[in-house]
Amino acid sequence: MPELPEVEVVRRGLERHVAGRTIRAAQVLHPRAVRRHQPGAEDFAAAVRGQVIAGARRRGKYLWLPLASAGAAGVAEDALLVHLGMSGQLLLGEPDRPLSAHVRVRFEFTDLGPDLRFTDQRTFGHLVYARGGAVLPALISHIAPDPLEPTFDEAAVIAKLRARHGTVKAALLDQSLVSGIGNIYADEALWRAKIHWARPGSSLTRPAAARLFAGVREVLAEALAAGGTSFDSLYVNVNGESGYFSRSLAVYGREGKPCPRCGAPVRREKFANRSAYSCPVCQPRPRVRASVRDLRHHST
DNA sequence: CATTTATCCTGTAAGC
DNA sequence: TGCTTACAGGATAAAT
Numbered sequence: 014m015p016e017l018p019e020v021e022v023v024r025r026g027l028e029r030h031v032a033g034r035t036i037r038a039a040q041v042l043h044p045r046a047v048r049r050h051q052p053g054a055e056d057f058a059a060a061v062r063g064q065v066i067a068g069a070r071r072r073g074k075y076l077w078l079p080l081a082s083a084g085a086a087g088v089a090e091d092a093l094l095v096h097l098g099m100s101g102q103l104l105l106g107e108p109d110r111p112l113s114a115h116v117r118v119r120f121e122f123t124d125l126g127p128d129l130r131f132t133d134q135r136t137f138g139h140l141v142y143a144r145g146g147a148v149l150p151a152l153i154s155h156i157a158p159d160p161l162e163p164t165f166d167e168a169a170v171i172a173k174l175r176a177r178h179g180t181v182k183a184a185l186l187d188q189s190l191v192s193g194i195g196n197i198y199a200d201e202a203l204w205r206a207k208i209h210w211a212r213p214g215s216s217l218t219r220p221a222a223a224r225l226f227a228g229v230r231e232v233l234a235e236a237l238a239a240g241g242t243s244f245d246s247l248y249v250n251v252n253g254e255s256g257y258f259s260r261s262l263a264v265y266g267r268e269g270k271p272c273p274r275c276g277a278p279v280r281r282e283k284f285a286n287r288s289a290y291s292c293p294v295c296q297p298r299p300r301v302r303a304s305v306r307d308l309r310h311h312s313t
Numbered sequence: 314c315a316t317t318t319a320t321c322c323t324g325t326a327a328g329c
Numbered sequence: 330t331g332c333t334t335a336c337a338g339g340a341t342a343a344a345t
Binding site for chain 1: 336337338339340
Binding site for chain 2: 098099115133134136137177178183285
């Protein structure tokens, strides 16, 4: 379940239900699930066997479980890194119950309690054994801090955003600038700040950018409090339950329905092979300003 | 170099 | 009722 609030809901579930438990064995049922683990599926399964899950951490949409060798009583050094992709789930299951169709990797525990099933219909998600990755896996060193982290430097991010010529929405979705925001919360934050998605980052005043990040923090926090957003059974917590933030969405997925602020019908536009939802009144399209090159071209 | 696009998958819903 | 097409919450290598 893709964006930050949904991933955080999963992280909390893992902290509660698998932290402190020892992995007895892992079964890789679909090789694509561990495709980014270079040494291969067998190495992956061997690496996690016998490890104690020391906790559950998250940055943006990435999750990792720090691992400590059983019996060593040592600090965790390695980690199991997880990205849920578009349709990934981490579900608890009773060991004697059959596996559903899209279970890609299963982890069994030495206590013989509920197992953990990485379930992923579209197989965009993946798992990696991250050596030395307990604090922060090297594989995600390019992922910027997310807005809910204490180290998130809003002023610095705003400065970078305002130096960009691409659209403000593309910047919000760029995980190397700020992580955790996906298509839903980008649209919702832009609506809250009354900014059209196609405005160049460089066109935002500092106060407008500050408004935008206030909107980002608010919508992420509210969605998290509601247990995340889900439109269908694909986006659920470790116990298979859906969050209920979808009922609080102002524009995302609501084409033609009234803007909660002004009543105008929500508009949908094409954006990078997907959709951007906005209010045509609250978020007017930027007026197209000819680039320097276009001006030169037309004047001759 | 910054920015955009094409691609990896499966399933569902809408349109004909 | 089929069959085809568009679309879905993401990340990334390749292209521009």
